[in-house]
Each structure stands twice: as C-alpha cells, then as structure tokens.
Amino acid sequence: MCNKPYYSGQTATQGIKTLFGSRVFSYPKSPYVIRDVLEITTKPGDIVLDFFAGSGTTAAVAHKMNRQWITVEQMDYVETITLERMKKVIGKKIQKEGTLLEEIEYDTGGISESVAWKGSGDFVYCELMQYNEVYMDKIQAAQSSKELVELWRDIAENSFLNWYVNPEIPEDAVNDFIAIGEGENGVSKQKKLLVELLDKNQLYVNLSEIDDEEFGISAGDKELNEEFYGQDPDEGLELRDEFVAELQQTIADVEAGGKTIPAEKVAEKLGLNW
Structure with a gap:
C-alpha cells in the first residue's frame, strides 16, 4: 500500500498548485492516502474528525467520499487556504457564454475522478470568540513605542492578566517601559513584555461565559452555540x-x-x- 507512487508529497503539492495557481502550502498530505484510509476505516455518512486541518486535504477527501467531517485549525491560513479549498470542492454555479443552463464549477483534482465527484454540499465555518487574543493581535500590529504604552493601559484595565501581574501602572514603570522602547530593538522588547502580561489560558471566551454581558455575545451567536453544544x-x-x-x-x-x-x-x- 505504501509503495503507490501517487501517495507521494509531490503528487499532493502538484494538486495544491493546480487548485490555487501556486504552491501556497508546504507538505500537504496526499488525497489518495486519505481516500484509502477512509475506505478501510469508515463508511458513507460517518463523521471524520481532523484536529490539524492544514491545507484541508482530509476534509476535502471526506466530503467527496460522502463522509461528514469536522476539522480544526489554529493558524491564520485557514481563511485563505483551508476555507477557500473547501469552497472549491463544493463548487459554485456559473453560466457559460452561449448556454441556457447554469453548471457547477468545482475541484476536479485529487480523487474527484475516482469517486465521480461533481461538486455539491455545504459546511459551517466558525471561529472561536477572541478575548486576550484581541490584545495579542494589537500587540503584533503596533508600530511604535507610543502605541504600545497606550495599549499597556488598555490591557491593564480590560484584559485577563496573569495572576502575578499588578494591574496598577506606577508612573515610574511607564517611564522604564518608554526607556526600553528607545533602546536597540526597543519596540520588539516592549511587545514581548506586553505578551507576558496576558493569561494565555484566556485567549478565547469560554462557553461558560456565554451569558456574561461583558462580552456582548449576540442572540444569533448564542443560538448557534446552543445548537452546536446542546441546549444546555x-x-x-x-x-x-x-x-x-x-x-x-x-x-x-x-x-x-x-x-x-x-x-x-x-x-x-x-x-x-x-
């Protein structure tokens, strides 16, 4: 089984290039490996769970093989690669010039021919609601020491700090922080200090806080979470x-x-x- 040439990473990489026009992802899994594994271990309608979505190969193959799927990814490329790939798998309706009827334009690569894939289906895409992650993003985006000083005040007042961090900001501490920013690689060092203030266990809002008015969770988001996790x-x-x-x-x-x-x-x- 492992000697099949189309199991190679080169085959998978070429498939990604064909789909996106360039090599947008390194070392994707071969769709043929996933197809054979799913044929052995699952049947149509089963749920396939993948906690490391990557370029979305497992989800794409599972979808084409009529399996349900849940896939998770923590990296930002999920929006530009994984999500877009699944849209291509499902396809979109187009109307070519000179034709009366619409047709579906879909991903014809990978295992599509072997499973007679013609496009169709749908999926739900969700993101975790950010808490401290909001400040992580703001820290990374900051360009100056002045921005970071203001951000420090915001973090001290509104974020979830590590237990050993004093939320009060003495003026001499602010002066020391500004002095760090004036030194070599100062802004980078300031960013590192601010990241250390944040409790990394609180990067996202916990389900148990769904009714906390502080987070302003909409009725629609509450309904979606109740459907996903259960009424209670x-x-x-x-x-x-x-x-x-x-x-x-x-x-x-x-x-x-x-x-x-x-x-x-x-x-x-x-x-x-x-």
Whole structure:
C-alpha cells in the first residue's frame, strides 16, 4: 500500500498548485492516502474528525467520499487556504457564454475522478470568540513605542492578566517601559513584555461565559452555540463525564480479567453504534 507512487508529497503539492495557481502550502498530505484510509476505516455518512486541518486535504477527501467531517485549525491560513479549498470542492454555479443552463464549477483534482465527484454540499465555518487574543493581535500590529504604552493601559484595565501581574501602572514603570522602547530593538522588547502580561489560558471566551454581558455575545451567536453544544451548555460536560466513567470501567474490567475485549464489545458498553 505504501509503495503507490501517487501517495507521494509531490503528487499532493502538484494538486495544491493546480487548485490555487501556486504552491501556497508546504507538505500537504496526499488525497489518495486519505481516500484509502477512509475506505478501510469508515463508511458513507460517518463523521471524520481532523484536529490539524492544514491545507484541508482530509476534509476535502471526506466530503467527496460522502463522509461528514469536522476539522480544526489554529493558524491564520485557514481563511485563505483551508476555507477557500473547501469552497472549491463544493463548487459554485456559473453560466457559460452561449448556454441556457447554469453548471457547477468545482475541484476536479485529487480523487474527484475516482469517486465521480461533481461538486455539491455545504459546511459551517466558525471561529472561536477572541478575548486576550484581541490584545495579542494589537500587540503584533503596533508600530511604535507610543502605541504600545497606550495599549499597556488598555490591557491593564480590560484584559485577563496573569495572576502575578499588578494591574496598577506606577508612573515610574511607564517611564522604564518608554526607556526600553528607545533602546536597540526597543519596540520588539516592549511587545514581548506586553505578551507576558496576558493569561494565555484566556485567549478565547469560554462557553461558560456565554451569558456574561461583558462580552456582548449576540442572540444569533448564542443560538448557534446552543445548537452546536446542546441546549444546555453543561449538558455536553455531563455526557463527557458519563462517557469517561464508562470508559474507565471498561479498562478496569480488562485489567481485572487479564484479557482483551473486542472492539464491538467496548462499543456496546459505551452505547456506541459499531
């Protein structure tokens, strides 16, 4: 299986070039590898989860193979590469000159021919609501020491600081901060200091804070989150705890008996379809 030439990274890279017109992503996965893995491990309608979306190969292949998919990416290229790739997979309606009917223009590369892909479908794209990440972006965008001094005051008043940071800003500390900015690579050093003030565990708004008026979460966003996580935000946590308890009991049963349990039996104990 691993000797198939179209499993190579070169094949995947060429596919990306064809789709975007240039090499916009390094070392993408081969769609043929993903296709064969999904053929072995899943069936149409199954959910494919990929926490490292990258260029979107797994999502694209899963979509073309009639699998549901959830994919996650933390890098900014998700907007220009991953998202745009999935739009191309689904396709868009166009009307060519001299024709009466519209047709779909879609991604014909990768596994499209082997699965008779003709475009279609849809997906929902969401981003986590920013909290401290807003200030991370502002720090990176700042161009001068003066901007960073004002940003420091904003951070001290409105962000979620690390526990060891004093939210009060003594005037002598401001003077020291300005002096740093006047030195070699001063702005860069100031940015590093401001980043250290922020609690990195609070880069995004937690689901538990959805009703906090401070964040001004819209009714539409609340409705979307309720549909995604369940009507009660705590319901998902309860289901998780039940699942973990069942899984721990299954592991204990295996260890106590000194033997393995078939996957089908594990699925049955956890109430899963297999």
